[in-house]
Amino acid sequence: MTQGLRLVLFGPPGAGKGTQAQLLTERLKISHISSGDLFRHHVQAETPLGLKAADYMNRGVLVPDELTIDIALEKVMSLNAEEGFILDGFPRTRFQAKALEEALQTRARNLDKVVYIDVPEDELLRRLAGRFVCRQCQAPHSMTPGGTDGSPDRELICERCGGELYQRTDDRPEAVQTRIEVYKSETMPVLDFYRERALLADVPGVDTVEQINKRVMKALGL
Numbered sequence: 001m002t003q004g005l006r007l008v009l010f011g012p013p014g015a016g017k018g019t020q021a022q023l024l025t026e027r028l029k030i031s032h033i034s035s036g037d038l039f040r041h042h043v044q045a046e047t048p049l050g051l052k053a054a055d056y057m058n059r060g061v062l063v064p065d066e067l068t069i070d071i072a073l074e075k076v077m078s079l080n081a082e083e084g085f086i087l088d089g090f091p092r093t094r095f096q097a098k099a100l101e102e103a104l105q106t107r108a109r110n111l112d113k114v115v116y117i118d119v120p121e122d123e124l125l126r127r128l129a130g131r132f133v134c135r136q137c138q139a140p141h142s143m144t145p146g147g148t149d150g151s152p153d154r155e156l157i158c159e160r161c162g163g164e165l166y167q168r169t170d171d172r173p174e175a176v177q178t179r180i181e182v183y184k185s186e187t188m189p190v191l192d193f194y195r196e197r198a199l200l201a202d203v204p205g206v207d208t209v210e211q212i213n214k215r216v217m218k219a220l221g222l
């Protein structure tokens with residue numbers, strides 16, 4: 001059996017990272033390890049790690065690096081040595097990146113590539129400001145701001161079930177700007193960490209899903 005690729009995927013909010021992760025998972029037959037999903041799993045199943053994490057979250061404080069690392073690495077190290085994966089949402093700090101590197105070294109095999117889906121800020125703002133979700137079936141809808149007040153140009157009704165569409169609080173313009181700033185200040189040092197190790201592939205992320213996927217595959221040498 002050939003060895004599966006070991007990847008990390010980065011992309012700012014609104015870059016279509018989730019869609020690309022899903023495509024890569026299917027095409028490369030590797031596991032998608034989303035730190036958000038892992039946290040939810042541990043918290044809901046009330047595992048020892050989940051209980052610790054819930055304690056921090058309930059107090060409204062940041063989950064410490066060490067706990068995030070324990071949760072992510074437990075999953076990564078549970079895979080067979082030849083199995084590939086795509087990490088999404090981890091590592092978020094240089095400290096986490098270093099911990100991942102050290103853990104993988106014990107397996108004598110580092111990451112193959114770190115993919116960064118790069119989307120200019122004004123494009124991100126435009127995309128996120130148009131993002132609406134159905135209250136009933138959660139289907140995402142993309143709206144184009146029409147009015148001078150930036151309100152959408154269509155009725156806020158779900159195309160799938162007729163439910164009411166709404167904008168998540170953190171997709172509103174004022175929140176979006178903050179999310180992008182936080183993302184940049186958080187992520188840039190981690191990207192530098194991987195650039196120093198010649199693992200980083202920058203992929204322009206303004207195009208169709210299929211075109212972006214082609215670029216990612218090319219960056220992976222496929």
Ligand SMILES: [Zn+2]
Pocket residue numbers: 134135136137138139158159160161162163
């Ligand atoms: Zn709906």
